[in-house]
Amino acid sequence: MAPLQPKPAARPLRVQTAHLCLPKPGERENGDAVLVREDGEGRSMLVVIDALGHGPGAAEVSLAGTECLSALPLDTPVLQVMHALHHALKGSRGAAATVCMLSGSRIECCAVGNVHLLSAGSEVPLVLSPGILGHQVAKFRVSDSALRAGARIALISDGVSLRFSLDQLRHLAAAEACEFIIRRYRRQEDDATVLLADFSN
Numbered sequence: 164m165a166p167l168q169p170k171p172a173a174r175p176l177r178v179q180t181a182h183l184c185l186p187k188p189g190e191r192e193n194g195d196a197v198l199v200r201e202d203g204e205g206r207s208m209l210v211v212i213d214a215l216g217h218g219p220g221a222a223e224v225s226l227a228g229t230e231c232l233s234a235l236p237l238d239t240p241v242l243q244v245m246h247a248l249h250h251a252l253k254g255s256r257g258a259a260a261t262v263c264m265l266s267g268s269r270i271e272c273c274a275v276g277n278v279h280l281l282s283a284g285s286e287v288p289l290v291l292s293p294g295i296l297g298h299q300v301a302k303f304r305v306s307d308s309a310l311r312a313g314a315r316i317a318l319i320s321d322g323v324s325l326r327f328s329l330d331q332l333r334h335l336a337a338a339e340a341c342e343f344i345i346r347r348y349r350r351q352e353d354d355a356t357v358l359l360a361d362f363s364n
């Protein structure tokens with residue numbers, strides 16, 4: 164029998180990101196962290212980690228998380244990525260995190276805890292998984308969907324209120340939109356992060 168022909172790969176979308184990640188006012192160290200990795204060939208990883216609490220203890224945990232994720236190949240399925248992160252944070256105070264693995268125009272996401280994902284221009288039907296990475300996660304819910312050129316997604320830690328929509332910020336470039344969101348919607352009692360990614364042909 165002739166071997167199955169591999170499906171022709173969809174032309175990868177280009178991704179452009181911007182982010183702001185700020186410690187709680189009065190703290191020097193940040194328990195939130197952002198990781199953006201790209202291989203230049205259509206694969207990328209977008210992450211926001213929010214370690215429980217804030218200050219130096221939380222910063223240590225988010226650093227352990229980004230170190231773990233930095234070492235993984237970019238073709239790792241998101242479920243495996245989350246298991247690796249869960250394992251790496253065992254024994255720590257724990258964290259919430261949302262991870263997106265992009266390949267071509269596909270986006271696979273998983274979120275444990277409340278780092279929210281917003282999308283505009285494409286549906287990313289991500290359901291947050293209850294639990295704490297490093298402690299207990301009953302079930303990792305994964306979403307797998309296609310992005311169109313012109314789509315924008317945002318990962319937002321709970322130090323930022325969600326009383327805005329990406330649609331209302333459509334006219335702003337990613338970096339300006341991040342600044343606008345932080346200036347208007349940042350909460351003062353926690354570390355605050357917004358990561359925006361714009362997709363184009």
Ligand SMILES: [Mn+2]
Nearest residue numbers: 213321322353
């Ligand atoms: Mn938080």
